[in-house]
Amino acid sequence: MLNRRSSRSWREARTVVEDLLKPLLVDPDAVRAAAEVELRFGGPQAPVRDRQILSAVRDVVLEDEERARALGRCLARTGSSPAAVCVGLALLGRLGEPEDVPCLKALGRFRDLMSPAVYALDAIDRQAAAVVWLGIRSEGPELSGLVTAVEAGDMVAVRLKLAAVPRDPGIVGPEAARRIMEAVRPADILGAGEMPPSQRAELAACTGWLLFRATSLRDDRAEILYCSEAVRSYEAFVSCAGVLEPTLDHYGLLLSAAFDLHSGPSRLRDWGPGRREALLAELDSVLRRPEWCAVTAPDAEPGEGADGVERRRFQWVRRNARRPFGGGVDAVGPVGPVGPMGPVGPVLRDLRDLQDLRDLQVLPVLRVLRVEIVVRDPVDSDTVEVRMLIDGRPLVPEVFGRGPAHTPEWLLDSGRLRATEEPREVQLAEAYCTEGCCGALHVTIRRDGDEVVWSDWRCPSPPPSPLHVREIPELRFDAAAYDAEISRAENDHAWTWPARKAARLIAAGLRDRPELLSRWDTELSWAGTDFQDPDRTALCLRYEGADGSPKYRMWHIPEDGTPPEDRAADALRRLATVDPRTYGA
Template sequence: MSDVGAPKASEQVTLLEHVTLLHAAHPDGPLPEGGRPYPDAAQRARLPHSDEPFAVRQRRLIEVVTSIYEAEPSPERAGAMLVAALTSQRAEPRLAGWLAQEVASFDPGWRRRVGRELAYDGGERGMVGVGLALLSGVASPEDTAPVRLLGLLSRDFGQLAIRVLRHVPGAGGDLVWLAERSDPTRHAQAVEALCDLAEPVTHAWLLREGVRLDGPSTAAARRVAETVGLADLLDGEEIPPDVVEQAGRLLLAMTQRGAGSAELRDYTDAASALVRFSRAAARMNATLDRYAMIMALLADLHTGQAATLAWPDRELALVRTALDRLLDQSAWADCLADAARSGNPDTYRRACWATQLRTTLRQTPPVTPSSNDFRARIAIRVSVPDPAHRGTVETRILVNGRHLCAEAFTAGPAEQPENLLGPDHPLHADVEPHEVRLAQTDCTEGCCGALFVTIERRGDEVIWRSWRNPDCPGLDLPTLHFDAAEYDAEVARAEADHSWEWPARTVARLVRARLREQPDLLARWDCAAGWVAAGPPDTSRVEVSYFHPARPRGGDDLWLQFVAVIDLPANDPEDMRDEIVRRITDSDPRRPQWLAGGSAEAAQAYGFDWPPRRS
């Protein structure tokens, strides 16, 4: 048995030695390939693979550890027995994930001694994983240095190492060290652990680096805000400009849905933090990043989660006005004007987005309730995220000035405009009722739900009723009544408004319309159009999907999906549409390089080689 720092008996290179050498060569960032290949690669290649379900293999590992603990109270002999047992089987580190809970009742001293031997002297990954699982909850400060090093082998041991460190008092600095050198997933896990520890010495780092926009750590934005006391940080006269900016980014992250539900409405101090941010924002110097951050917050204050908070009288309007007036100041206006003249396409594109968004917000003030108290008023706004960050284009439906989906459904974004404002006209009201999906989760509605409503026309009214969320059987939302003429006019206006589109999105819409209007273009190749999507705003890429055969006869029929990815130089959108359609339909579009889905059986039946699995 070896304590921390004791020499190992084996001559095999341990994973701790392996990662120590790699870290010396790459001290400041994630290890290349997550530290792979490991020194046990040849040994593991000789072990047989198991086709048993994950749960069966996991239970077997738990039984091995439990039986040795019960049979051998001596840590020295138990360690040797576990080494022998784990060496003879292909134990994967992820199998050890639940082991920490199963061994929680074991003697802490036994777990600590055996865990150290396996984790620090182990040359095989399953052995190290079990060692870290045993150390969870019983590690001491002397364990933090080797544990955080093993955590650099992020794919297999990052989460296990974080689990160990989160239970060690005073390990906040070690978690920060590991987070700074980890991939986005482990960074987010370390941030969650730091929020659990809540050590004041880490608060400045959490505010500055805890949340990375576009990354999984956005899901921790609310917890970070609560841990650092965000609203209190903004309550003062001499707030450093960098703290104001960091606070703004944190508030913005709470409105993002990419890593989970938008959490601003669940943040108790959201309204007061936004009020204080609006007062302190003038302390920042004008930059394009800060301008874009304020614009994104303003958009949310008009049509997003922030607009639905429980605001005191007139407070919401005051916050909007304060931020809007700040952007009117010469330094901020000049900043945007300089960006609009930039030769850098990303900077120019971002300036165009901010200009368009500001114009839209000013031209379309929040809707006020109808003079008829019985009838609601509807407004439809398309929300486009900052092109410098990932995000979803949403169709935000405001009822009496409030974002309906943001209040009724927080598990995912509202539907994209192509789905609600496209040629199928789902928002049109007819005498025959029909159901429309207004929002769904980032995964699928079958997984975590969606928001549906039934729309129908009755005389001079349009009625929204029978709200439904498959993941929330008890959903109870009121029936809404709209004046039919006002409703029809707003839906028609929104369907005709394409000012929010970037060039590739416009081309995608035109391609979609052409293939819809002329189905024979693909039908002559026994294909039928599927979805058409635009690439990110920084590209001219358009992706066109289609299926072969065009009309499968039933659910068990064989089919293949193709996706043509075409990137053209920027040009007139209609000319680009014509070129894309020509490239796809002038010759057989069933091309091997565009094969994207289906099955190996279908590929064989239709004469294609099935794409090999990625290693």
């Protein structure tokens, strides 16, 4: 039996579930097989709402799909224990048909069965799955009215409720944004009939906000990769960009969409030839118009009375307005060697093709690396990440998906991405809940003659990415091009803001002069900006307490209008003369 609180690994759980379930999947008597499932999986020690059941059943080899489908239906409709019903729902997630939708929707009304029921519905009817999910998760009146309107098929009410969706990250999380798009299908709404221009603009802005939330990095996966309406929603939003009023808020939505289409998870969607590029070109065209350029003009900067987020957002737009339109991501670096099929470098669609080439024993392909530093709209707490693109495709969401890549301070300022003859393992990304919970993405970087090699990947299993890259192949780069790209990225400071720049300069000064802290038996834990106030430089200092346990002291340096270089120099001078263990809190 599986224990709900068991510490079994995913692989162990998958093996146990397969051993218990596989003989029952070929039983011609579904009722008898369902009773046996109850015996083997039911009881107080069984896993209830355990994702390991869904994962394990998803991987079981089905010798007879008709019998397995019959067993799934029998368990879903007559099962008496949550675990047995969960097994049935997992089977219907693979084999379900439209006739199963009413049963699945009914089961999804029970909070304990919502997740496996939605999993099954996702494979058959994404709109129904979204409505069920929102019906359970949207406890507040802001979204419950939208669910009621969708269920009633009242499109007038749907438009009104969609426009009224709050622009509050606390109410609309990443998955909620994805489910709203799947439930209401904004592309259909924006493309339907005549409506007042003001209402179309309002609905377009809401669609842009939902896309922005679905691409949030502050979650355990990139929800936009799971959104069945992603491509259509982007196209509908961009097509309406011209009707939006040129405001700072709308500029932020358009620029955020451009960043994600350029180098974020959305780039991994199946766009087809030229569609994504056309959207980027349209966004570029809109934001180049005089009325939009006026939004970012120096004299448009919010005054002293504006709140901090508004000021930071204006400065973010000013710094980043052209970055996603710079181009060159697909053209940087050398073309790979010529194999039997011609130049193989630029024709590979994704990492899975590398495995195909390896199986065919084609010459090693030299990949193209581009490193993009992306700062998210400050309305989402100034998330900063290093996006590593392999032949234009963002690596981390494709092969990891449990959290964003690390910051430039971690990967670039530290020199971790530099290649030497001595192999070095580097953590590229960590799960949002920490590595100890859901793992991290590691790679070993080494120089091999005139090439740089990324190999010996370590990544948790099973992969949460819907792209199903289970085995990451060895990646090779031209060493000269690789070194040039890492150097360019390390010296790219255009993305940063004064408080963050001051932190980077202080950290660099401490790397050059480690004695400034070592003389006080102290070390730098991290340097960045305050979580609540990104305009304050924050340094976390670590030292050993009197009882031998580690102690931490936060040192905040406020923005005072002086250049970051001066503030960093002042901080280093203070560290040279005053014990930092007496600083701050």
